[in-house]
Amino acid sequence: MATAKQAKAKAAKPSVKKYSNYINGEWVKSSSGEWFDNVNPADTSDVVGRFPSSNAEDVNAAVAAAKSAAKRWRLTPAPKRAEILFNLAQILAKNKDVFTREMTREMGKVLKEAGGDVQEAIDCTYYTAGEGRRLHGFTTPAEMKDKFAMCVRQPVGICGLITPFNFPMAIPSWKLIPALVCGNTVVLKSGEDVPLSSLNLIKACEQAGIPQGVINLVNGASEPGAALVGHTDVRLISFTGSTTTGKLIAEQAARDNKIVSLEMGGKNAIIVMDDADIDNAVEGSVWGAFGTSGQRCTASSRLVVHKKVYKKFVEKFVARVKQLRVGNGLDPRTEVGPVINHRAMEKIHGYIEIGKMIDKATLACGGNILNKGEYSKGYFIEPTVFSDVKPKMRIAQEEIFGPVTSIIPFSTLDEAIDIVNGVSYGLSSAIYTQDVNQAFHAMQELYTGICYVNSATIGAEVHLPFGGTKGTGNGHREAGTQVLDIFSEWKSLYIDYSGKLQKAQIDEVEI
Ligand code: UN1
DSSP states (O other), X not given: OOOHHHHHHTTSOSOOOBOOEEETTEEEOOTTOOEEEEEETTEEXXXXXXXXXXXXXXXXXXXXXXXXXXXXXXXXXXHHHHHHHHHHHHHHXXXXXXXXXXXXXXXXXXXXXXXXXXXXXXXXXXXXXXGGGTOXXXXXXXXXXXXXXXXXXXEOSEEEEEOOSSSTTHHHHHHHHHHHHTTOEEEEEOOTTOHHHHHHHHHHHHHHTOOTXXXXXXXXXXXXXXXXXXXXXXXXXXXXXXXXHHHHHHHHHHHTTOEEEEEOOOOEEEEEOTTSOHHHHHHHHHHHHHGGGGOSTTOEEEEEEEHHHHHHHHHHHHHHHHTOOBSOTTSTTOSBOOOSOHHHHHHHHHHHHXXXXXXXXXXXXXXXXXXXXXXXXXXXXXXXXXXXOOTTSGGGTSOOOSSEEEEEEESSHHHHHHHHHSSSEESEEEEEOSOHHHHHHHHHHOOSSEEEESSOSOOOOTTSOBOOEETTBSSOOBSTTTTHHHHEEEEEEEEEOSSSOOOTTTSOOOO
16 A cells, blocks of 8 residues: 555656565565555655565565575574674675665655664674674573573574664664574565665675575565564564554464564653753754654653753753754755655644644744745655643643654652653653762653663664663563564473483472
């Protein structure tokens, strides 16, 4: 099914490069015979490429390929698997500039940030490949004499990976690389607005020497995604995206008892204390709220500011936001790019209307769709700030996923912590303060998976676990070594070398 972004592009230029699915080591068309256009959200007359609209038949072929390659890959020693992944990291690094430009063109984020996204994939690949020589298990004493006990990781099997638009290469890499190093085979369903970055990653995997069938790529929207979730041979689904879709996936996957790891929404907040370095807090808040046009799960969509510095903060912050240069991400002067598609633009604008008309917050700046002149062919929204926001207003509770943030005043740190925790999500939080006692109190009480002191809610690094509490996730963490617990299962091994029957919990052990 074409998204609004793609549908609008249908009318656009004909001679556009066609791309394929990657199944069983071959670049193939969809059996549907249908295609969708991948367009530049800053300029919809610019068609980046045409991609197969895949269906359940394509997914079946991809899963069959993953199944046939599973044993060979599982039995390839992990250090050898890792060697291929180190090659992959080098290929990604070599192509960073090309991948960066292509990402900006299909996704809209500014070049510097697209470069950061590719870099995150490179970092993830180097770091996780290193696990090929660790993948630590453990030994532990057994209860009985002449008996040995240990625990090892085993791959889970065929993994279905479903990825969003906002980190077009980083997020697929967070899933793909640990899945591979653990010895699984995969089918990746790329984000339908950003298929080229996933394809670049898979192509680099092919070049790096990952054997046929181990990695498979299926393009398209919800149909191939649903087919992957419903396929009985798929043992695990790893999904990043909206909470609504994530919950549906979890429900469906539960019927086959699949392992499901979900990374979903956020409503992250920065606390600005009265002793904070205000200029630093302003800079951090601008970056956290408007980086990637606010389209990060980690975006700083609430700024919870102490009443004593509220007026000063709002003035400085709004002045700084008004200076932000909105435009095409390919232009190096641009600070805030477009949003991903027409549907997203309408949804974000709808929230701005809710903020004004229903919540009746103060619109401190922005608020408009930009559609004149250089903006006429893209999906641009003015960086928007609401002030005097109350914690229970809809704009302070619901994920907007766009360049909109809400400033909420408070009087005491405990009140601020309650505000931050008082939403249904729990991904990221932050506090600006010079007081170590306050910082540690906040670190203890903020119920989020990630917490920053004196920086914004965005900017997680690949060697620490990533994920959130409550509505954000289902208890898993990506990145770090913790991701290995998603993509491997524990096997406990008992070796009795006593030569006789020994009954645990029952036989008396002589001392
Ligand atoms: C996301 O928005 O889903 O911490 C991922 C960050 C990035 C990753 C964000 N490194 O903001």
